Amino acid sequence: AEPEPAAAAAPAPAAAVPAPAPLAGPTAIRSANILTLQDASAEPGYAEQSNAQRAQVQPGNNAPVWRQVGQGVSGTVNMPYAEYGTLIQPTVQYPGTRAASAGEAWRQLRNQVLLPYGAALLLIVALALGLFYFTKGPLGQEHPPGQGQAIERFTPFERAAHWSNAAAFLTLALSGLVMAFGKFFLLPVLGSTLFGWLAYALKNLHNFVGPLYAVSLLVMIATFVKDNIANRADFQWLLRAGGMLGQGQVPSHRFNAGEKGIFWWAVTIPGLLLVASGLVLDKLVPGLDYFRADMQLAHMVHAALALLSCALIAGHIYMGTVGTRGAYRAMRTGYVEPGWAREHHELWYQDIQSGKIPARRSQSAPAKPRVPISVNPVSRSNP
Amino acid sequence: MARMKFICDAERCIECNGCVTACKNEHEVPWGVNRRRVVTLNDGVPGEKSISVACMHCSDAPCMAVCPVQCFYRTDEGVVLHDKDVCIGCGYCSYACPFGAPQFPGQGTFGVRGKMDKCTFCAGGPEENGSQAEFEKYGRNRLAEGKLPACAEMCSTKALLAGDGDVVADIFRTRVVQRGKGAEVWGWGTAYGSKPAKPQGDAS
Amino acid sequence: MMLTRKTTRGASGAAFNGGALVQRLQHGLAQALPTMDRRGFLRRSGLGVGVGLAAGQLSLVRKAEAAADAKTDGARKIEVRRTVCSHCSVGCAVDAVVDNGVWVRQEPVFDSPINLGAHCAKGASLREHGHGEYRLRYPMKLVNGKYQRISWDQALTEISDRMKALRAASGPDSVYFIGSSKHSNEQAYLLRKFVSFWGTNNCDHQARICHSTTVAGVANTWGYGAMTNSYNDMQNSKVALYIGSNAAEAHPVSMLHMLHAKEHGCKMIVVDPRFTRTAAKADEYVRIRSGSDIPFLFGILHHIFKNGWEDQAYIKDRVWGMDKVRDEVLSKWTPDKVEEACGVKEEQVLRVATMLHEHRPGTVVWCMGQTQHTIGNAIVRASCLLQLALGNIGKSGGGTNIFRGHDNVQGATDVGPNPDSLPGYYGLAEGSWKHFAAAWGVDYEWIKAQYAEGQMTKPGITVSRWIDGVLEKNELIDQGPNLRGVFYWGHAPNSQMRGLEMKRAMDKLDLLVVVDPYPSATAAMAAMPGDAADLNPDRAVYLLPAATQFETSGSCTASNRSLQWREKVIDPLWESRSDHMIMYQLAQKLGFDQELVKNVKLQQVKGQDEPVIEDILREINRCVWTIGYTGQSPERLKAHMRNMHAFDVKTLKCKGKVVDAETGYDLSGDYFGLPWPCYGTPELKHPGSPNLYDTSQHVMEGGGNFRANFGVEKDGVSLLAEDGSHSKGADITTGYPELDHVLLKKLGWWDELTDAEKAKAEGKNWKTDSSGGMMRVFMQNHGCHPFGNAKARAVVWNFPDAIPQHREPIFGIRPDLVAKYPTHDDQKNRWRLPILYKSLQQKNVEEKLHEKFPLIMTSGRLVEYEGGGEETRSNPWLAELQQEMFVEINPATAAARGIRNGGRAWVTSPTGARLNVQALVTERVAPDTVFLPFHFSGRWQGKDLLEHYPEGAHPIVRGEAVNTATGYGYDIVTMMQETKTQICNVERA
Numbered sequence A: 001a002e003p004e005p006a007a008a009a010a011p012a013p014a015a016a017v018p019a020p021a022p023l024a025g026p027t028a029i030r031s032a033n034i035l036t037l038q039d040a041s042a043e044p045g046y047a048e049q050s051n052a053q054r055a056q057v058q059p060g061n062n063a064p065v066w067r068q069v070g071q072g073v074s075g076t077v078n079m080p081y082a083e084y085g086t087l088i089q090p091t092v093q094y095p096g097t098r099a100a101s102a103g104e105a106w107r108q109l110r111n112q113v114l115l116p117y118g119a120a121l122l123l124i125v126a127l128a129l130g131l132f133y134f135t136k137g138p139l140g141q142e143h144p145p146g147q148g149q150a151i152e153r154f155t156p157f158e159r160a161a162h163w164s165n166a167a168a169f170l171t172l173a174l175s176g177l178v179m180a181f182g183k184f185f186l187l188p189v190l191g192s193t194l195f196g197w198l199a200y201a202l203k204n205l206h207n208f209v210g211p212l213y214a215v216s217l218l219v220m221i222a223t224f225v226k227d228n229i230a231n232r233a234d235f236q237w238l239l240r241a242g243g244m245l246g247q248g249q250v251p252s253h254r255f256n257a258g259e260k261g262i263f264w265w266a267v268t269i270p271g272l273l274l275v276a277s278g279l280v281l282d283k284l285v286p287g288l289d290y291f292r293a294d295m296q297l298a299h300m301v302h303a304a305l306a307l308l309s310c311a312l313i314a315g316h317i318y319m320g321t322v323g324t325r326g327a328y329r330a331m332r333t334g335y336v337e338p339g340w341a342r343e344h345h346e347l348w349y350q351d352i353q354s355g356k357i358p359a360r361r362s363q364s365a366p367a368k369p370r371v372p373i374s375v376n377p378v379s380r381s382n383p
Numbered sequence B: 001m002a003r004m005k006f007i008c009d010a011e012r013c014i015e016c017n018g019c020v021t022a023c024k025n026e027h028e029v030p031w032g033v034n035r036r037r038v039v040t041l042n043d044g045v046p047g048e049k050s051i052s053v054a055c056m057h058c059s060d061a062p063c064m065a066v067c068p069v070q071c072f073y074r075t076d077e078g079v080v081l082h083d084k085d086v087c088i089g090c091g092y093c094s095y096a097c098p099f100g101a102p103q104f105p106g107q108g109t110f111g112v113r114g115k116m117d118k119c120t121f122c123a124g125g126p127e128e129n130g131s132q133a134e135f136e137k138y139g140r141n142r143l144a145e146g147k148l149p150a151c152a153e154m155c156s157t158k159a160l161l162a163g164d165g166d167v168v169a170d171i172f173r174t175r176v177v178q179r180g181k182g183a184e185v186w187g188w189g190t191a192y193g194s195k196p197a198k199p200q201g202d203a204s
Numbered sequence C: 001m002m003l004t005r006k007t008t009r010g011a012s013g014a015a016f017n018g019g020a021l022v023q024r025l026q027h028g029l030a031q032a033l034p035t036m037d038r039r040g041f042l043r044r045s046g047l048g049v050g051v052g053l054a055a056g057q058l059s060l061v062r063k064a065e066a067a068a069d070a071k072t073d074g075a076r077k078i079e080v081r082r083t084v085c086s087h088c089s090v091g092c093a094v095d096a097v098v099d100n101g102v103w104v105r106q107e108p109v110f111d112s113p114i115n116l117g118a119h120c121a122k123g124a125s126l127r128e129h130g131h132g133e134y135r136l137r138y139p140m141k142l143v144n145g146k147y148q149r150i151s152w153d154q155a156l157t158e159i160s161d162r163m164k165a166l167r168a169a170s171g172p173d174s175v176y177f178i179g180s181s182k183h184s185n186e187q188a189y190l191l192r193k194f195v196s197f198w199g200t201n202n203c204d205h206q207a208r209i210c211h212s213t214t215v216a217g218v219a220n221t222w223g224y225g226a227m228t229n230s231y232n233d234m235q236n237s238k239v240a241l242y243i244g245s246n247a248a249e250a251h252p253v254s255m256l257h258m259l260h261a262k263e264h265g266c267k268m269i270v271v272d273p274r275f276t277r278t279a280a281k282a283d284e285y286v287r288i289r290s291g292s293d294i295p296f297l298f299g300i301l302h303h304i305f306k307n308g309w310e311d312q313a314y315i316k317d318r319v320w321g322m323d324k325v326r327d328e329v330l331s332k333w334t335p336d337k338v339e340e341a342c343g344v345k346e347e348q349v350l351r352v353a354t355m356l357h358e359h360r361p362g363t364v365v366w367c368m369g370q371t372q373h374t375i376g377n378a379i380v381r382a383s384c385l386l387q388l389a390l391g392n393i394g395k396s397g398g399g400t401n402i403f404r405g406h407d408n409v410q411g412a413t414d415v416g417p418n419p420d421s422l423p424g425y426y427g428l429a430e431g432s433w434k435h436f437a438a439a440w441g442v443d444y445e446w447i448k449a450q451y452a453e454g455q456m457t458k459p460g461i462t463v464s465r466w467i468d469g470v471l472e473k474n475e476l477i478d479q480g481p482n483l484r485g486v487f488y489w490g491h492a493p494n495s496q497m498r499g500l501e502m503k504r505a506m507d508k509l510d511l512l513v514v515v516d517p518y519p520s521a522t523a524a525m526a527a528m529p530g531d532a533a534d535l536n537p538d539r540a541v542y543l544l545p546a547a548t549q550f551e552t553s554g555s556c557t558a559s560n561r562s563l564q565w566r567e568k569v570i571d572p573l574w575e576s577r578s579d580h581m582i583m584y585q586l587a588q589k590l591g592f593d594q595e596l597v598k599n600v601k602l603q604q605v606k607g608q609d610e611p612v613i614e615d616i617l618r619e620i621n622r623c624v625w626t627i628g629y630t631g632q633s634p635e636r637l638k639a640h641m642r643n644m645h646a647f648d649v650k651t652l653k654c655k656g657k658v659v660d661a662e663t664g665y666d667l668s669g670d671y672f673g674l675p676w677p678c679y680g681t682p683e684l685k686h687p688g689s690p691n692l693y694d695t696s697q698h699v700m701e702g703g704g705n706f707r708a709n710f711g712v713e714k715d716g717v718s719l720l721a722e723d724g725s726h727s728k729g730a731d732i733t734t735g736y737p738e739l740d741h742v743l744l745k746k747l748g749w750w751d752e753l754t755d756a757e758k759a760k761a762e763g764k765n766w767k768t769d770s771s772g773g774m775m776r777v778f779m780q781n782h783g784c785h786p787f788g789n790a791k792a793r794a795v796v797w798n799f800p801d802a803i804p805q806h807r808e809p810i811f812g813i814r815p816d817l818v819a820k821y822p823t824h825d826d827q828k829n830r831w832r833l834p835i836l837y838k839s840l841q842q843k844n845v846e847e848k849l850h851e852k853f854p855l856i857m858t859s860g861r862l863v864e865y866e867g868g869g870e871e872t873r874s875n876p877w878l879a880e881l882q883q884e885m886f887v888e889i890n891p892a893t894a895a896a897r898g899i900r901n902g903g904r905a906w907v908t909s910p911t912g913a914r915l916n917v918q919a920l921v922t923e924r925v926a927p928d929t930v931f932l933p934f935h936f937s938g939r940w941q942g943k944d945l946l947e948h949y950p951e952g953a954h955p956i957v958r959g960e961a962v963n964t965a966t967g968y969g970y971d972i973v974t975m976m977q978e979t980k981t982q983i984c985n986v987e988r989a
């Protein structure tokens, strides 16, 4: 950064350029064509030269400046706005993309990796669930109500937490998926004006429901975390792949390993990360600069996890509805038949039987039954 | 058909912001939204270069590719435009654009940014050419009036060239040969691919 | 995936194809490019603004629509008015598109040979003037610290009553008029006349604090104190030395020509304490210490003389006294001394000298870096000496290209309110007064009676020191009263030094009148509370809304001396009135309106009488002979504006035969804008002078030679040019004195005058012959120059330093150099006031100010803002580009003070001022120097003055004014203020 150019450099161009038109005088410059000049790369330290030094050996070769630009070096701008100094985003490369300017690389990752693979994942999951349903049908037995004294599986609070969280998630998923894929399946149907309005509405819904989801997610985690800690029974469950292998259901506590898996790997961990990245995308985290690079990163995390958790939650929803007999009622009413409990969560059922866990936990629920509820074993074999 | 492009000649640009202001004036762009800006590298030391940058109207435009509502379109002249009625203000185009061209009137809290605005190459938008609605949303449509972008027309040193890619490349080449230096065409690789001299087809 | 939904086909269905756009591109670039044939597409002259104006397009003009609604007839009028940017002396032309009285669009004028459609940020934002949201809308008066709306009549009545009272109590010299370089030539001229009829020489304008040292120094060297060549002519230069000019920011469009020249091999050298945007374009950048230009220039001259590179034949023929300079430079400015004083190593000085020697013709460009010093007059002469030694003056591609400041500072200097001269640099001697009394059609005795005894021929106080006119002890002032009333008629307060004292002076006044579209800096400064002891309880402050130059018409003179005509774009906004209307109306109240407009018709503007601008210009044409403001009739100027395409970009000359379609005026041979001197009557058809003193051209083709203005001999040596050195085709081939009736008779050419001419010319010289006949005969018939043919003066014996001497500034950081190069002795009376030099400098050294304030504080321009900045900071398009006042500080200096880029800092100065500004940590400045832009106002030592502004009329961006912190220091010849070398310290805030 010495303002005075190195004195010795003045004669250098002539030496470095043996071409018939040396860069000495103005007339020489005029007729010299840069395309025909021999390059000065033999100069010591050529590659490390600053633009000023380069100008001495190769007048007008601004490669050092353009290199800086490519590296995302920020220049000076008068206006006090973020990133105005960046001419071109620096080059990056993500798995599955070419090395390109960050925005372009992000575009490639989104358009060529996240969206297609995400879409594929979702389609595969849908297909698999459908196949599963048609080959295996709903799991478990029917446990018509009234066969015993119902057990309170979810308190009203737990249900409220679940459903608000579920509603938020579904809203987010739906709106998010429209943002991600709407232009492929909705736009051609609705046309751009209508689709524009829809997408606009959903996008804003997404942006505002996101923070709500964040709250409900925390409540949800707090509510259910206790019963989702892994224990020995879960190994059993996993070893038998949740009952797919071998005979009958695998005994489990209140939640089986599959549900725990959903809890941790489809809800808690991706949820927290989705919330975190979503809050960044929403520019709600104080103290962040929200540069484009931050947004790209947040978006990639967000989109990847969103698609992943959509796929997993799709599985959960399947299991919570048509996939398992009686599960949905549990979450809707809060109560399960003792038979259902024994069938699906035998260990939990035993705990209730032994009084370790009260059968009714909520205040609003009917008073606790004094005698352990007995289940008629016959009902199992006699539908 | 002409393929519109920009060149900013770094050997000439003096960071006078004439282009930036010309744009503001012509399109009455509000405070905080700048379709064009001037960046100086190596500020204050020998080797300093200034560059005026706006949307480059890329051949394979990243903004266009990521827009969730596909509100971008390209004119016959290769100008990348968008439809503000459809835009949902998601900001994706600004993440994708290598040049930071897309601008938003809002801050983006809760994702509320308002409709994206960017350089239109002074070619307006989807509304009827020269209509009031077009002006209010996109500024003037100079191309339809037979004029070139205001920024380039008013550039104080003619550093900023705008127009048919072949013509501006020719002008630039003439200068380069004349002065025997400064051959880099800034941003062309990123915006138009690796062969700067040849305009790319629209169908990319 | 990508759609092609729309093509850009014209709404009218017509006229769009790629071809038309290519044409337009070429049109825009042609003259800047060697490869494009401009004429080829000029044939398509239909292309341009017209194309866009198919009726369908216009519906988009929202604002115009609103205006149209207001009118019942509904008829729309769309017009294109050609005007000129009002922000700097480059003089870029603009086409304003006006729809029903509303300025709706601005189009580049590709045809302008000066700017070819190009604009910097300021020019590109011109249309904002047509909206002016932050302007003053009606007259206001300060009542109990707040501005209140009053009527025009009340304002004019109260102001004139106050003036009359001051006159009765203290005489006419108690009122001071600060005019404006923003006024058109006609307004500036009328103001000088107005002030004379009021009876004082206490008037001035921006040129004082801008190029006064140039004007004095250069005029005294060779004749006229102006830019010798033109921006365009720089295309012919082989080397350009910018010393003290940051053209890329201050004259951006001039760079169009320079960069073009560079592409053709011209070498560019920039000498500046800062690495500026101009330096970024240089082949060679030289960093000097602020204020040390003479050591550097003489350092170059040392090598030139030592190597015998001076143009000896040229010097022999055309320069007087160079031998003395040579001796001085060779003995005094040896490389070691040069390096000690300016910090530049011998090898670099030699390299620059070699470049100048090897590339001729070369030009020198300077601006405020040279002029704004206590030795400004000497620095500019040192530059002249360099060019004279190289033989570069009077040559195309050479010359001293002195970039002027405001859009019409050249014109206001030429014909406007100067304290020491009448229009055209006619001195204040009785003869001049009589010349003008005759031209104005008033009685000389009447004018004389308006003045206080003996004051008519005495130069007035300068704008740089009006505050001393208020604050100085009465017995030390060379006029009866102290100043009690001040008019700020188109001038900012934050552009003059010593802000703290200015506040005191403002408070002491009886009358302060601000006539300005944006009077708010002065308004806020006057309204903010100061020291209660200073406040005159009787003070009256008025704000009058002036119209801008777009709300009237008139001529303005660009830096290259070309005059351009501005058409009126729109009617004055709100209640504002044009300056000449205000002058006329005030004269009515003061009782000399008849005298003021004796030769001028009146026209109605928004229901009020306004003097007709064209008539004022015609009056100028009839009397300003000295500098050739006589040939530029309104008709000729307008024809030039209509036919800009006719002029060549490199030479400014009309190409071939071009006839104005509207008037039939034949432009052939004319230079664009008839650059003054354009001698003789308009009928003589002198083409104007593109390059001054150019002997290779006939005088009737703009040629000339150095002026015989200093007698014919000095110390027994002739001052006239050597034999054989004369302008092309002159009948007198030796040197000759200036033309008067005696000379003409002696030469036997008297009888070539008509009888009518003879009657008027008898007893007169070329400057006072109101017939123009002597000039006609001398020039047209004999090819001789009316101002004679003499040598340039290398030694200006009538100046305190006949040969330029380096002297250290009053406030400096180099006491060691003060000992070697001390400043002048204190002066008892210069421009009616005493002035301090050595006593203050010594005191500063003794108090070791350089230890407390170890940084050189220099100031200057940002491209986005202009002058005091009230106008440009009120323009949202510009304001967004510079939102904070800042100080440029070197990384090392900042680090030592814990200051970070973007952080806040206090700039403190010896005056006790403290400025709160943002730090811009940058290598642009050396560790011992800081730079502050001077365009800010509206914050005062950490306080926002918003509440003191007239409601609604405050600039968008406010910041500390650097001049709040500047101290003392004035050029001994002109009272130029030392704004470029002050001292300060910077602390972290």
Ligand SMILES: Nc1nc2c(c(=O)[nH]1)N[C@H]1C(S)=C(S)[C@@H](COP(=O)(O)OP(=O)(O)OC[C@H]3O[C@@H](n4cnc5c(=O)[nH]c(N)nc54)[C@H](O)[C@@H]3O)O[C@H]1N2
Binding pocket: C087, C088, C089, C122, C210, C211, C243, C244, C245, C246, C247, C249, C250, C251, C271, C272, C273, C274, C276, C289, C290, C291, C292, C293, C366, C367, C368, C369, C370, C403, C404, C405, C406, C858, C859, C860, C861, C862, C863, C864, C865, C866, C867, C868, C980, C981
């Ligand atoms: N954008 C813009 N343009 C303008 C104006 C404006 O306000 N804004 N004003 C117009 C006016 S009124 C004028 S007078 C011109 C002024 O135009 P310039 O004089 O070119 O502008 P400045 O920035 O005042 O000063 C020029 C340079 O002088 C350098 N300098 C300081 N001290 C010294 C010194 O001792 N020696 C030398 N050699 N250089 C020194 C400064 O670092 C600065 O870079 O600009 C005109 N154009």
Ligand SMILES: Nc1nc2c(c(=O)[nH]1)N[C@H]1C(S)=C(S)[C@@H](COP(=O)(O)OP(=O)(O)OC[C@H]3O[C@@H](n4cnc5c(=O)[nH]c(N)nc54)[C@H](O)[C@@H]3O)O[C@H]1N2
Binding pocket: C180, C182, C183, C206, C207, C209, C210, C211, C368, C372, C405, C406, C489, C490, C491, C492, C493, C494, C495, C496, C515, C516, C517, C518, C519, C546, C547, C548, C549, C579, C859, C860, C861, C866, C867, C868, C869, C870, C871, C934, C962, C963, C966, C979, C980
């Ligand atoms: N520290 C420091 N101080 C400096 C300088 C520096 O470099 N450093 N530079 C100096 C120089 S070179 C100059 S020229 C001065 C410039 O400083 P000023 O000339 O004082 O500043 P401007 O803001 O240009 O003042 C022009 C005023 O005229 C008003 N105006 C515009 N058009 C019209 C019109 O048509 N009629 C009327 N009545 N008013 C009009 C504008 O609103 C503005 O208020 O500053 C000087 N001061």
Ligand code: HEM
Binding pocket: A153, A162, A165, A166, A167, A169, A170, A220, A224, A228, A255, A259, A260, A262, A263, A266, A267, A313, A316, A317, A319, A320, A321, A327, A328, A329, A330, A331, A332
């Ligand atoms: C329509 C959508 C949904 C339905 C029908 C549904 C149904 C159910 C049902 C029936 C249960 C109880 C299962 C049992 O009794 O073991 C349950 C539990 C649960 N659901 Fe859902 N659910 C839905 C959506 C969601 C969503 C979107 C989430 C989270 C993002 C979610 C998270 C949970 C959690 C955390 C549990 C508790 C199980 C555990 O903690 O392991 N559910 N859901």
Ligand code: HEM
Binding pocket: A110, A169, A172, A173, A175, A176, A177, A179, A180, A181, A203, A204, A206, A207, A209, A210, A211, A213, A214, A271, A274, A275, A277, A278, A279, A281, A282, A302, A303, A306, A307, A310, B068, B090, B091, B111
């Ligand atoms: C947990 C469920 C969520 C799902 C399934 C989800 C899904 C998605 C999807 C698919 C996208 C579109 C990605 C693309 O088009 O490339 C998206 C974008 C986005 N999401 Fe989410 N998201 C969820 C949660 C959140 C949360 C909790 C927040 C905020 C707190 C949030 C904020 C955003 C934002 C700001 C965007 C960017 C798009 C815009 O601004 O409109 N999301 N999300």
Ligand code: SF4
Binding pocket: B054, B055, B056, B057, B058, B061, B062, B063, B064, B080, B093, B096, B097, B098, B099, B100, B101, B102, B118, B191
């Ligand atoms: S420069 Fe940016 S906004 Fe413009 S076309 Fe390219 S990617 Fe899109």
Ligand code: SF4
Binding pocket: B063, B066, B067, B068, B069, B070, B071, B072, B082, B086, B087, B088, B089, B090, B091, B092, B093, B094, B102, B116
């Ligand atoms: S902000 Fe608008 S234009 Fe940009 S990607 Fe989103 S919807 Fe498309």
Ligand code: SF4
Binding pocket: B022, B023, B024, B026, B027, B035, B036, B054, B118, B119, B120, B121, B122, B123, B149, B150, B151, B152
């Ligand atoms: S082309 Fe038009 S819209 Fe784009 S930056 Fe230039 S002036 Fe603005």
Ligand code: SF4
Binding pocket: B008, B012, B013, B014, B015, B016, B017, B018, B019, B020, B038, B050, B051, B052, B154, B155, B156, B157, B158, B159, B160, C119, C120
């Ligand atoms: S107008 Fe031209 S020279 Fe000025 S900043 Fe823009 S591109 Fe650069």
Ligand code: SF4
Binding pocket: C085, C086, C087, C088, C089, C090, C091, C092, C115, C118, C119, C120, C121, C122, C123, C124, C250, C251, C252, C253, C254
């Ligand atoms: S400020 Fe000067 S250079 Fe800029 S547009 Fe106006 S006249 Fe031209």
Ligand SMILES: [Mo]
Binding pocket: C206, C209, C210, C211, C404, C405, C406
């Ligand atoms: Mo100036």
